[in-house]
Amino acid sequence: MPCGTWELTLRSGKTVKLADATVLPRDAKGKVDKESSAPIAVSGDGTRVVYFRESDRKLVWKDVLSGKVHSLPGTTAKVPKGLGMTDVDPTLSPSGDVVVLDYTDDSGERPTLAVHLGSGDVAKLPGGDSVQGFSPDGRRILVSRYTGDNTTEFAVYDTNGEQGESREVPQVVSNNSPVALADDGVTVGVVITPSSGKPRLRQYDLSTDSVSPAIDLGITSKESAYRISWDDSGKLALWHLRTTDDGTVTRATISTVDPSTGDLAKVDSFKVRTGLWTWWLPGE
Numbered sequence: 001m002p003c004g005t006w007e008l009t010l011r012s013g014k015t016v017k018l019a020d021a022t023v024l025p026r027d028a029k030g031k032v033d034k035e036s037s038a039p040i041a042v043s044g045d046g047t048r049v050v051y052f053r054e055s056d057r058k059l060v061w062k063d064v065l066s067g068k069v070h071s072l073p074g075t076t077a078k079v080p081k082g083l084g085m086t087d088v089d090p091t092l093s094p095s096g097d098v099v100v101l102d103y104t105d106d107s108g109e110r111p112t113l114a115v116h117l118g119s120g121d122v123a124k125l126p127g128g129d130s131v132q133g134f135s136p137d138g139r140r141i142l143v144s145r146y147t148g149d150n151t152t153e154f155a156v157y158d159t160n161g162e163q164g165e166s167r168e169v170p171q172v173v174s175n176n177s178p179v180a181l182a183d184d185g186v187t188v189g190v191v192i193t194p195s196s197g198k199p200r201l202r203q204y205d206l207s208t209d210s211v212s213p214a215i216d217l218g219i220t221s222k223e224s225a226y227r228i229s230w231d232d233s234g235k236l237a238l239w240h241l242r243t244t245d246d247g248t249v250t251r252a253t254i255s256t257v258d259p260s261t262g263d264l265a266k267v268d269s270f271k272v273r274t275g276l277w278t279w280w281l282p283g284e
Helices: none
Strands: 006-009 015-018 040-042 048-052 059-063 069-071 088-090 098-103 111-118 122-125 128-135 140-146 150-158 163-168 179-181 187-192 200-205 225-228 234-241 249-257 264-271
Touching: 015 163, 040 088, 048 088, 059 150, 088 128, 140 179, 163 225, 187 225, 225 249
Parallel strands: none
Antiparallel strands: 006 015, 040 048, 048 059, 059 069, 088 098, 098 111, 111 122, 128 140, 140 150, 150 163, 179 187, 187 200, 225 234, 234 249, 249 264
C-alpha cells in the first residue's frame, strides 16, 4: 500500500516534500482507499504541482519555488458529488498556468474543466472526451473521443473552451501512443510501436488528414517511448524508459528529437528509485 508523503525530486537533486498532500484517496462516500494513491499533477516545467490537500480535501496548487499553496477557485477545488478523488484526473499546462480537470463519471456528461489558476476563470469542454495533452504554449488542448461508428476522433480546444480542428483519425494514429499537439493546433506527433523493430515517429495533420512517412527513433531495444511533447523550436521532447525483462522501470531519459530525421540528443537522465508505489514525470 502507498506510504509516506509525496515527494518532488528536482533536477538539481533537491527533494521537496509535499507533506500536506493527500496520499490515500477518499471515495464518493468519504471512505479512505488504502490500495490506491490520490491524483497529483506536475507542470511540464516542474514549477507547479496540483494535488488534494489532506486537511480540507480541496484541490490546491503549489508554487514549487516559493512554497506557497493556493486553493483552486470555487467549486473546482471540490470533488463533485457522487465522485471520488480518483475520479478526478488533473493535467497541468507546460508552464502550470492552466489545469484541466477531467472527470470520470458513469454518464460521461460531466464537462471537463479548464481552470486558469491566475485569473480563476473556468472554461468547459465536452464531457466524455479523454484529454491527451497541451500544446507547448499551453493555449490548446488535444482530446480524443470514440464515435458511434467505433472510430476515434481527435479535437482541439483552446483554454477558453472554443473548438478548433476536429477529425476522425486513421487507425495508425488512434491505435498508437504517445501523441502530442504542436502550437499550430493541427500537427500531431505520434509514436508507432511495432511488434518488432524500433519505434517510429509519424506526424499527422488534422487539417488535411495526411500522415507523414515513418522515421525510426534511435532508442535501444531495452527502452520504450513513454511521453512526447513539442517544444518552441519545432522539435519534440521524448521521455523514454529503460526496463528490465520483468517490466520494472529502472531509468528515465528525456531527449530532443529532430522530427525530420529522428535523431536524438539526450537532455537528462536519472535512475528510478526502487520500491516506489507510483511516480509521475513532468507534464503528467
